[in-house]
Amino acid sequence: MDDLNNKSNNIPFIMPMDFENLDLVAWRVEQGIPDANNPLLEPAMPWDAGGVFAHGTVLKDPIDNLWKAWQISASIATPFRPGTWRENRRITYLESPDGTTWYRPNLQLFPWQDYEHTNIIMDIWSSYASVNIDTNRDLPYEMFAFRDPDYPGASGEIPGLQLKEGASKHLYGLYRYQSEDGKKWTPVEGPIDLQTEDSCYIYRNEDKTYTAYHKTEIPAFPGGLAPYDIGDGGVRLITHRTSDDGSKWSDPPRLVMTPDWRDPSDTQFMEICPTKIAGGYVATATVYHNHTQHIDLQLAASRDGINWWRPQRKAALPNPPLGEYGGGMIWPMRKPILDAGKMHVYYSGVESIHGDMYNTEKSGPRNLKAQGEIINRQSSSLPDYGALCRATWESDRLWALLSAMGGPYPGTATTHKQKLGGKSIFVNTLTIKEGELRLELLDESGKIITGFSENECIPIQGDHKRIKVKWTERPIPDNAVKIRFILKRALLYGFETN
Structure with missing residues (x-):
């Protein structure tokens, strides 16, 4: 073993x-x-x-x-x-x-x-x-x-x-x-x-x-x-x-x-x-x-x-x-x-x-x-x-990323470049009171991809150890290569793409 x-x-x-x-x-x-x-x-x-x-x-x-x-x-x-x-x-x-x-x-x-x-x-x-x-x-x-x-x-x-x-x-x-x-x-x-x-x-x-x-x-x-x-x-x-x-x-x-x-x-x-x-x-x-x-x-x-x-x-x-x-x-x-x-x-x-x-x-x-x-x-x-x-x-919640300012002030975390086209994104998150987690997808130049912005993301609230992030029912396009997490009174413990 x-x-x-x-x-x-x-x-x-x-x-x-x-x-x-x-x-x-x-x-x-x-x-x-x-x-x-x-x-x-x-x-x-x-x-x-x-x-x-x-x-x-x-x-x-x-x-x-x-x-x-x-x-x-x-x-x-x-x-x-x-x-x-x-x-x-x-x-x-x-x-x-x-x-x-x-x-x-x-x-x-x-x-x-x-x-x-x-x-x-x-x-x-x-x-x-x-x-x-x-x-x-x-x-x-x-x-x-x-x-x-x-x-x-x-x-x-x-x-x-x-x-x-x-x-x-x-x-x-x-x-x-x-x-x-x-x-x-x-x-x-x-x-x-x-x-x-x-x-x-x-x-x-x-x-x-x-x-x-x-x-x-x-x-x-x-x-x-x-x-x-x-x-x-x-x-x-x-x-x-x-x-x-x-x-x-x-x-x-x-x-x-x-x-x-x-x-x-x-x-x-x-x-x-x-x-x-x-x-x-x-x-x-x-x-x-x-x-x-x-x-x-x-x-x-x-x-x-x-x-x-x-x-x-x-x-x-x-x-x-x-x-x-x-x-x-x-x-x-x-x-x-x-x-x-x-x-x-x-x-x-x-x-x-x-x-x-x-x-x-x-x-x-x-x-x-x-x-x-x-x-x-x-x-x-x-x-x-x-x-x-x-x-x-x-075991799956040992540390988390969150806003450094708290309250209504968001913090952001942007991933390195990776292939996201056709994949789904899952997060492990917990929000506090009226807090929420949103994501937006970026292309290689760092530009927000149409249809996958922060405002178009369905906000995630509550306690979720594994929840799929959604914008629309459209699949994630091939030019999506980075994820930006927008954290507002939200704890991000982990994420994965598959």
Whole structure:
């Protein structure tokens, strides 16, 4: 199966590249609606008392139609090195019949003290479980995950995996596993040479090749330094790699998401988590705000998975107030899930911020001050105490183009040249109050074609996810090559010609 693909009959989304000219318009990004049942699963067992975290995969299994999650859980953290905590991260397994009611299956793979049954499927230290399923394989389940056999309390080895030639022990890195049932896993190879230490998701494509999006770091941009950040002096960016077999990866990595002059100086990217929809790819971008140590989610779009655009550069899933799940950080699972016209994003809503920025004891020897506050000088990282949550969007209404002025003032968007003769035009639109959407057709010189002007277009009003644009009953002539949208209190989510 195509791990990035979700087939859909929706009208494709729109991007700035679709238009030759934009005048008095702006982009609106829709915000995800937190599930009424949030949190879907809270810390409750000793092995997840320190947090039900993300860094994993949620999907709907095509084999048995159950919703499943392979995610990180941690026991109570303890102080470790200066500014950091020891988090005993394990990969745990969850199931749900409906995507909202989640439970911990009673497995006998890794007992915990007096608990003979747990939902632990991979012991410490483990993270970033990328799971794909192919029903045509003898072992349909495949996982890529980071392992650290040398972490304090870990076993010191990857059981069942031979050492690489010349190696004396298993090293930290990305390991590959296979499974018959998605619960008991057998190591196949590792560590894989991907030149990344964390924040990496792997996707299997329809042609059985692989795609990876992972974090990298370069020296911080001007204004981006935060001394209390665990990655102080660096800026986190997202790169893209490909592989024919999941073992050997393209090199060097290709930068695909970086902040630029339109972003605040502390903008960094931890992850992008894509899925394929009508028009290309949509992803959540895990945006790290270094100066406040918060993480929220923006939406990103791409036609090819390489060139990404973030509509409005505004949080599509913002943080609630600190102290609530997600108030500090929102860490999404590996990919959004399309189901019954909705796009679900599963995430760990983390109460904590990323680092201990307000520690006054570590502010010396001369206090670091900012507007009356004393700020930590020591780089730091806090444990991720969170719970499993979900937010939902309409899968075909993630962002829209509309008038920048609002009210009675229209905005226009004119497409690039394309063959329109004999075709029909369909739009996905929603109008506000007395608003309306009209179209006019232009020839190659930009002249309005007689019979297909704005005034001759039958205005579209209301809520329509797929409606045909009409002027007269005449077919669109062959000299029509451009569409001009006239938006008056109207949201344009997409269009197509066929």
